[in-house]
Amino acid sequence: MRVAAVQFKATYADPNASRARVEAKMAQARASGVDLIVLPEMAFTGYVFSGPDDIDAVAEPVDGPTFAWASAQARLARAWLVVGFPERHADRLFNSALVVNPAGELAFCYRKTLLFEADWAWATPGDSGYRRFETDAGTFAVGICMDLNDPRFLLWAWRQRLDVLAFPTNWIEEGLDVHAYWRERTQGCGAGLAAANTWGPERGVEFSGRSALMEGGELVAVARRRGDACLVANVTRRPDRIDADLG
Numbered sequence: 001m002r003v004a005a006v007q008f009k010a011t012y013a014d015p016n017a018s019r020a021r022v023e024a025k026m027a028q029a030r031a032s033g034v035d036l037i038v039l040p041e042m043a044f045t046g047y048v049f050s051g052p053d054d055i056d057a058v059a060e061p062v063d064g065p066t067f068a069w070a071s072a073q074a075r076l077a078r079a080w081l082v083v084g085f086p087e088r089h090a091d092r093l094f095n096s097a098l099v100v101n102p103a104g105e106l107a108f109c110y111r112k113t114l115l116f117e118a119d120w121a122w123a124t125p126g127d128s129g130y131r132r133f134e135t136d137a138g139t140f141a142v143g144i145c146m147d148l149n150d151p152r153f154l155l156w157a158w159r160q161r162l163d164v165l166a167f168p169t170n171w172i173e174e175g176l177d178v179h180a181y182w183r184e185r186t187q188g189c190g191a192g193l194a195a196a197n198t199w200g201p202e203r204g205v206e207f208s209g210r211s212a213l214m215e216g217g218e219l220v221a222v223a224r225r226r227g228d229a230c231l232v233a234n235v236t237r238r239p240d241r242i243d244a245d246l247g
Contacts, residue, residue: 001164001235002032002036002232003035003164003192003194003234003235004029004034004036004038004079005211005213006022006025006029007196007197007231008022008040010042010044011046012046012202012203013045015065016065018044018045019066022043025230026073029077029230032230032232034077034079035138036137036140036166037073037077037080037082038167038194038195040084040169041168041169042198043084043085043196043198046198046203047205047207048203050122051121052122054121055086055122056088059087059088060087060088061087061089062087062096062098062106062109063106064085066083066098070100074102074103074104080099080101080133080135080140082097082098082100083100085098086122086123093124094111094126095111095112095115096112096128099131099133108128108131108133108142110142110143110144111127112125113150113153116145116146130142130143132160138163138236140164140165140194141157145171148169154189161237163191163237164192164194164236164237165194166194171207171208172206172208178208179222183214183218190237190238192215192216192235192236193212193214195214196211197211197223199223199227200226208225210225211223211229213231220233221233
């Protein structure tokens with residue numbers, strides 16, 4: 001699959017401004033003729049919220065403004081699109097990601113299953129389950145950030161024989177080699193990785209940037225620690241690089 005991972009720092013708590021600012025990176029992805037575009041977790045709102053009241057103004061239903069934007073962008077690019085957002089569903093809030101097909105239709109809303117401590121303040125653990133998507137160029141599935149630490153997700157991904165894991169993330173800077181860690185977590189399932197991260201400070205938290213496209217555990221494209229970026233490369237399954245038997 002030809003994949004784009006968009007590294008992007010949202011204008012905090014202002015999704016309209018964020019969506020306007022990301023247009024330049026989306027244009028780069030479209031010009032590259034990609035099959036799949038992945039944007040960060042909570043792509044247009046920022047990530048650090050203190051509770052349900054704090055995030056309420058930017059949470060939205062599945063068919064809200066982020067879906068309207070994603071539908072138009074997917075049609076323009078003629079590509080699948082994955083974008084993270086804070087979902088409001090009835091009286092619950094989820095850290096979710098829309099999956100939109102090239103016709104601009106909602107294919108799935110994935111809800112983050114394994115929550116990070118910053119999610120606990122407002123989000124409900126996801127109940128959507130996982131899903132495999134078939135495209136003309138290959139197969140992919142979605143996991144959000146901490147899901148990469150969930151052996152249930154990795155075992156499921158191994159069984160699906162995916163080409164790509166679409167990985168919206170807001171990965172915090174912890175002074176570690178993030179690429180080595182992502183490699184360790186994913187190479188056992190054989191799928192390539194499309195990691196779209198945010199970067200820089202937000203409410204006292206530093207995010208690591210370094211978005212990446214990986215194949216067989218090897219980096220094929222990488223962003224810097226700071227700054228918006230659009231990474232594009234061909235990524236596919238490399239079962240010859242599997243180091244762990246997850247079955």
